[in-house]
Amino acid sequence: MAGKQYKNKDCAYCGGVGISKTADHVIARSFFFESDRGNLPQVPACMKCNNIKSELEHYASAALMAGSNHIEADRYRQEMVRPRIGRNLKLQREIGLVGNEARWLNVNGIIQPMHELKLNPHKLQELVRYVVLGLYYFHLGKPLGGQFYPDVKMQHPDEEPKIWASVAEWFPDGCxxxxxxxxxxxxIYEGAQSPASEGFSVWRMSWHGVRLHGNNTPPQGVGVWWAFTRPTEEAVKAAEGHESA
Ligand SMILES: [Zn+2]
Structure with missing residues (x-):
């Protein structure tokens, strides 16, 4: 079913030339209700990248849906999370679901249940790195390339205007x-590519409106992932060497 169009292409994730074996959903289907799975972005992937990413998705989909603040969060927990981790105590503990009851918080005048989970930021960050590479390929038609890498950070919403202001000049109207x-x-995601370099892009995304873990975030603090695809240190050094030569 995956079709020839995803075979023997460059892998969207590692950039390996002609080594893709399969189509990979950039955002795994397991993050969505079945009725919401039409038209999800797909890219070619090699088996190695596909397997590593699947492992991360297995953890992340359970963790993020358990802490979902989606409008149908309860349905997600009932229909998607419970069957998947129901007997998996290890995973339940890993995401802090054991003994975790929703706290009721007043968010802008609306009382909402909030689940605070022990999410593993490193695993999520690693998955977001893959997702950025996948979205880059999906929208630009080729891998990011080894000279660049996705620099990924979870950001507090209050910080976002500052982050954007510091880079806005690189992403002018019309890019x-x-x-x-x-x-x-x-x-939900958005992205832009800079006219300065095809490998320089910015991405912003949120999963299920999941909040940052910790007491330092206000209730309205939905965690938002930001990523910049930047030149690697090696590429920068090489360019500097070239300039000074
Ligand atoms: Zn690969």
Whole structure:
């Protein structure tokens, strides 16, 4: 079913030339209700990248949906999380679900249940790195390339205007822009590519409106992932060497 169009292409994730074996959903189907799985972005992937990413998705989909603040969060927990981790105590503990009851918080005048989970930021960050590479390929038609890498950070919403102001000049009006809202708020992203360099792009995404863990975030503090695709240190050094030569 995956079709020839995803075989023997460059892998969207590692950039390996002609080594893709399969189509990979950039945002795994397991993050969405079945009725929301049409038209999810797909890219070619090699088996190695596909396997590593699947492992990360297995953890992340359970963790993020358990802490979902989606409009249908309860349905996600009932229909998607419970069957998947019901007997998996290890995973339940890993995401801090054991003994975790929702706290009721007043968010802008609306009382909402908030689940605070022990999310593993390193695993999520690693998955976001893959997702950025996948979205880059999906929108620009080729891998990011080894000279660049996605620099990924979870950001507090209050910080966002500052982050954007510091880079806005590199992404002027009219530059290529991307974005979509998948699964009615399950995954929302936007991105832009700089005219300065095809490998320089910015991405911003949120999963299920999941909050940062910790007491230092206000209730309205929905965690937002930001990523910049930047030149690697080696590429910068090589360019500097070239200039001074
Ligand atoms: Zn690969």
């Amino acid at each position: 290529p822009k991307f974005g979509s809202n998948l699964g009615r708020g399950s995954f």
